[in-house]
Amino acid sequence: MYLYEHFESSKIMLNNFINQLRITELELQDELQEKSSITIHKKDDIIIKNNQYIKVLKIVLKGKVRVYQENGEREILIYYLNPIEACTLSLSACFEDCKSTVNAVVEEDCTILNIPVRFVRDWNFKYKSWNSFTTNTYRESYNHLINQYSNLAFQPLKDRLFDYLVSKANDTVVKKTHQELAKELGTTREVISRLLKKLESNGKLNLRQKEIQILK
Amino acid sequence: MYLYEHFESSKIMLNNFINQLRITELELQDELQEKSSITIHKKDDIIIKNNQYIKVLKIVLKGKVRVYQENGEREILIYYLNPIEACTLSLSACFEDCKSTVNAVVEEDCTILNIPVRFVRDWNFKYKSWNSFTTNTYRESYNHLINQYSNLAFQPLKDRLFDYLVSKANDTVVKKTHQELAKELGTTREVISRLLKKLESNGKLNLRQKEIQILK
């Protein structure tokens, strides 16, 4: 974790965040500058640990973070955080002290804005743009989670896997190992390997080492 | 649906709601009186239908409502609404027009406070107590749903069933048919019947018609 390693570019990213969220209140802009800190993390850094107290709201400015729950050997993806997105669970913690029930790990090198929870709480009623931001974060996360939930309940793993690949594909290619996919979908590696083979022989995919190509 | 059938008792319930949520702003109290309506529903009434536009935030003042998603023959419980609780999904709709992805059915005769979505949105930044209410609703619902999600991912059905019975038990007794339990847990009747039999022979339950007694 390198605090203000790239001071100038961090500043640009914060300004970008302020613009994208339409934070027009000058006072809030100042408070953000003053009271938040920006940290830089490398791939695979763990930035939130299960059972740890949450003291700051984390907002991704650059990069990507994977938030997941673990249960013994198994894991399941809760959500990804992309730029300009706040970690909904750390937002929750702003309104009631609590420990994290998830882990968050850096998926792509990233820059993160950290805002101590007490400010987040205060700003929520003080600044309209901030209020919109937290409300939208909750709304979008809640809707997303409901979808995940009912897919998990109703869809067979094979379908969930295929849909997941399509959603993750960067121009038809997904660069992930079977083990990684297993952890995101809450199952085991062998199961994924077999389902992928089946999808391949159904002509839906091409399998290569560490890489899956989706066919149209 | 009987509008203001019991005008006086409705008024008392609204006041009770106002007190419990510590809505101290007189202006908001007036707005609530003026702009909301109170409706009364009987068991099994459907109050929200899948794919319908959501025009009001629904808050339960008395009774109980079951909110669930359906997928063909199957269903899965999303949450129950108890007194003083708002339907989180209709809260979501207050901040972005959308259709419902769930159904809501009255589980116990109930009285419901209906607030048109535009007011909910406005009040969110206008009144602090209202802001707290919506924030708490989101926070609690989100945490609850995350738990449901990871239970669904990690726990075998047998455990989810038993935990569900314990949580629903009214002094160790749950009055539900196997079919109803199946619909709440997202599975089929036969599966539930068999699991219940197994739990009974393990000495965890006593089964009677339409009734399950949990043993300590």
Added chain:
DNA sequence: AATTATTTGTGACTTTTGGCACAACAATAA
């Protein structure tokens, strides 16, 4: 009391998912 409808039980079978063991293959480093 007889009929009807609802609820529960269960056998027999299939599909889906999971676990273990080990082989084959690919990538990387010494």
Added chain:
DNA sequence: TTATTGTTGTGCCAAAAGTCACAAATAATT
């Protein structure tokens, strides 16, 4: 190039969950 490590493939079996068919038990209705 060889050794090491990580990744994928797969046989074999077990457990969990789902489906179909039908019987038995219980409750509700006439």
